[in-house]
Amino acid sequence: MGSPFSPEELAYLEAHKHDSRVDEIHWVYTVPIVAATISTALRLWAKRLGRNGITLDDYLIVFATICLIGQCASGLGYGPPHGMGRHVIVVSGYDQMMVRKGDYIFSHFYDLALVSVKLGILAFYYRVFVHPVFRRVVLATAAFIVAWGIGITVTLFLACRPLNAYWDANVTGECLTMVTFTYFTNISNLITDIWIFLMPVPMIWHLQLQTKKKLLLSLIFCIGLATCVVSSIRLTVVLGRGSADFTWYYVPLGAYSVFEPLGGILCTNLPIIWHMLRKRRATNRMNDGFLKTHNSNATPTIGSAASRRTRFIHALGITTVDKSRNESVARTVLDNEAVDAGDFHRLESMESQKPDPRIWTTVERVNLDGEASSSAEEVQLKPGMKKTTWNVRR
Missing domain, CATH: 1.20.1070 (Rhopdopsin 7-helix transmembrane proteins)
Known part of the structure; x- marks a missing residue:
């Protein structure tokens, strides 16, 4: 071979x-x-x-x-x-x-x-x-x-x-x-x-x-x-x-x-x-942001990361606002976590809260054919007049 x-x-x-x-x-x-x-x-x-x-x-x-x-x-x-x-x-x-x-x-x-x-x-x-x-x-x-x-x-x-x-x-x-x-x-x-x-x-x-x-x-x-x-x-x-x-x-x-x-x-x-x-x-990162926002009492500065997160939470409609102290607290629910009972109660009752008489006063506004007047006193209504009641802070 x-x-x-x-x-x-x-x-x-x-x-x-x-x-x-x-x-x-x-x-x-x-x-x-x-x-x-x-x-x-x-x-x-x-x-x-x-x-x-x-x-x-x-x-x-x-x-x-x-x-x-x-x-x-x-x-x-x-x-x-x-x-x-x-x-x-x-x-x-x-x-x-x-x-x-x-x-x-x-x-x-x-x-x-x-x-x-x-x-x-x-x-x-x-x-x-x-x-x-x-x-x-x-x-x-x-x-x-x-x-x-x-x-x-x-x-x-x-x-x-x-x-x-x-x-x-x-x-x-x-x-x-x-x-x-x-x-x-x-x-x-x-x-x-x-x-x-x-x-x-x-x-x-x-x-x-x-x-x-x-x-x-x-x-x-x-x-x-x-x-x-x-x-x-x-x-x-x-x-x-x-x-x-x-x-x-x-x-x-x-x-x-x-x-x-x-x-x-x-x-x-x-x-x-x-x-x-x-x-x-x-x-x-979302969890960290939630914890920082939840635990911090300081108001976030404009342009900061916390401020951006707060604006994002506001846009989603998941923020509670405390009007009496002029600061906002973001409450975010992540991964099936539930808010505590006090927060949940506050979320439910926010819209139905009655104004605190020590903070709020009643002003009656009377529309008089395009003219407006406001007073803490009752105003004598004439036929055709319309009265509404506003709650404003003192």
Whole structure:
């Protein structure tokens, strides 16, 4: 059996047989495990903190994270211990078989992770946007993604007959051309990524928002297009799958294969984490402002933060005013907290309070065909005259 390498390639491999990418493999597969695990855990914590409940998109992202961890674990377990990251001429036949077996397991996890991330994003769209036409488009896209995922998974299962011919070079069998299959998977994946991440943009631009806010929302939803860049770069290293020096060229292919689903996971987790934390900080600031306003007896100065909060509370109509002392006290009810009995009684009786005779006096005003007079004494009314009584402070 002849060598798959030309004399020039053999000379190059001999000169570089001590080169190693093992350290690169370790960080390439360790960083995604840490990043995906932490971001997904923070996502669940943020959802629990916001009391929004765990929804379908959360379960799908959790499953995608598990698949990504399976990818990285198979890369670490079947890779460096069996010669991955070294040139094939220094790797034994058994270790070459183990690297190919690891690649088979890795590929299944990769396909499942991609499908789960896409479905998680679509489930999020379905939950957030209620437009019926858009929801039908989301469901149609999800159906296509499910069919696409089933198709590539079944094809990978039937890649070789018998199956062990995929990793064992000593077994005679018929196999698909894996480079062609990988190209198809990568290109179709790139097209669906672009479609999914651009889907909500028309919906955003039909919202009644300022242009600046529409641009910001569109940018947030299009952050996932960064994963399309990774998919495009991965296309440039697909040929490494058919290289005879596969133990060396699997390294960049595996790196892009784990960072692609990682990008999708991060793009769905980080906006939710940021939104929930911002919402939490806003609630804390409102609570702090309530406590300061409730406990302070000093009148807030014009332009101060307390003054701005007081004006905001006045605008909402949730302020009680003590007219006898010429100062206002804001009473705000937050998160099902109830005012005390004295405050509640004062709120109920404020409109029905009778004037204190020591503070208030009665002035009778008589309208006399456009002329007005006021006195503390009774005025003799003529026919057609009208009398009203005002309560004013002395």
